[in-house]
Amino acid sequence: MASRRSFLLASGMAAAGLGYSYHRGLRYPRLSLEPRALDSALNTQGAQLRLTDLVAIKQRSSNSSVNFTLRAVTPTPSLHLLTQGTQLEVEINNVLPNAKLRVQTQAKSDIQEQIDGINRRLKISSKSHDEITLSWEHGLDDGFDFAVIGDTGGGLELDWCLNRAVELGAQFLLHLGDFNYTAGEYDRAIHQFHHAPLPCYISLGNHDFNDSGLMYHRFLAELGPLNAHFTVAGTRFINIDTAADFFPAQAGLRGDMLQRLAKVPSSVENTLMFSHSPLRDPRPNDDHEVGGINEVAWLLSMANNLNTSDYLCGHVHHSAELDIGGLRQWTAGEGLGHEDLIHQRQVAQLLLGRVEIGRAVAYRWQDLSMPWSMHTSPTHQHKLRRDQRERQWKWYSDTHLAMSKT
Ligand SMILES: [Fe+2]
Structure with missing residues (x-):
């Protein structure tokens, strides 16, 4: 009898543990449990x-x-x-x-x-x-601009994006993640965010989540939660974590937050979501997008439940607009200015949003205008060579890199 009781107890505990894990959610690739909420x-x-x-x-x-x-x-x-x-x-x-x-x-x-x-x-x-x-x-109720950019790395390109956002009149920056491409960039980016010329609300990128080992504990300890929301001047900003796939899609703190928000009647005029990964890759023949089982469908349904008009994302080092069943996806991932090198002229953009009470958020693209002397990330060399852009690599190494050594 005692052994049967022990077996039932153990089974119950195992089921509760599985249920708990299921609720908390698994993140992949590189299996890990979704972290707990930060202390308040x-x-x-x-x-x-x-x-x-x-x-x-x-x-x-x-x-x-x-x-x-x-x-x-x-x-x-x-x-x-x-x-x-x-x-x-x-x-x-x-x-x-x-x-x-x-x-x-x-x-x-x-x-x-x-x-x-x-x-x-x-x-x-x-x-x-x-x-x-x-x-x-905050003094933002009379209307304000905010800037949006991702994929900056943690080097001089990040510095430029922060200062460019201020130059364009932004009150804060939504950073869409990936500030850590090579060794040392996590440290430098955190220092830059702590001493930035304007506040930054930051999404976790896949390179910030996992890079030769899990890294997101640093994000939690030095930058903040992986999911958050706020409302200013009638516009609701929802930061969601798409750095690594979720299983199941609705699990974890992201699912808790979105489901909680959906249960509460809201009088906000506009809702936007910002995150790292696209729901759909805007580039033909590429699929660098949220990839968990049923995850895009679930996020789209939650975006719809929350009357979300716009989804801001990075991850693909590119700028683009896309309509996904009525949801406008703005991809603003040119923080490294990498396409400047591909085109050998300054083409990179960042996104600005204008918030005014009683109006829809008005978005506009602005030139990033990053000087050549600030295109210094080692990622440029890696990407040009990986993508077999030998002509651009030769131009970049002969002009910019040669100049930076003199
Ligand atoms: Fe990424």
Whole structure:
């Protein structure tokens, strides 16, 4: 009898484990489990912090007085604190440079803020028990532009794209993933994102997920969640993870988020999704697109349930527009400016979106105008030779590479 009970118990546990794994989802190629959600609560002596649209990231500061370093993953972060006569220093990265701090404090705690570009340093002094809410007014409701680009790698091309987005008047950048093509680029890209001239909301690329081993833990620890959403000026932005295929399609945190959003009636005027991989490869005779079993169909059905008009993606180093059953797919993957080399003239583009309350988002292509001196990724050589573009490779190596050595 005891052995039968043990067998049933073990079977039940195995079934529960399988069910749990099934719900959490498998990622492939290179089998791995979808990660768990990031913590939204932090504790330190005398203070409890609750994070909304913020994540705790690895300490960037050399100043040891900083208790926590946080990163905003949307334009609408807020921080709720319960304090007991606490002195705290908190750094917050990726905040809109013009956003204004709003402080709600019941016991008149002292809050000092220093602004350095997208970085804020807060000194919080509470003399007694207090409940404090800190939020930032983004100031975007009068209309704004945002920039969209992916496939930048983590070198000089990334630097150019960040600065070009600012030059074109964007308030923030949607980075569509793949900032890590060769050794060292993950480190450099994270540093650049932490010190960028404008906030970046970043999708995970396949090269950021897995590159000679699983890499996405670095994304989670230093950049943020793999799925997120926010609404500003009546437009909802949904960042979804398509870096590696899901099985089943609806599993994991991406499925949870989309199904949760679909259950809640929404009054938003526009919804767009941004991600890494195309739902359909815009290039004839290529199929570099979301590839899991039934995954495209499921994502299209969720996009439809959420009244999504536009899907922004990268991955294929190309710019293109495509209609997929009424969903407009904008592929904006020229972050390396690689087609400049193919055509031997500056043809690469980035995408800008204009948001205004009461209107559909207006998209327009803008020249990337990347100087030749910044086309330095080793990926250019690899791709030109792989694609048997010997003429372009000779031109590139004779002109740009020869010049960069002088
Ligand atoms: Fe990719």
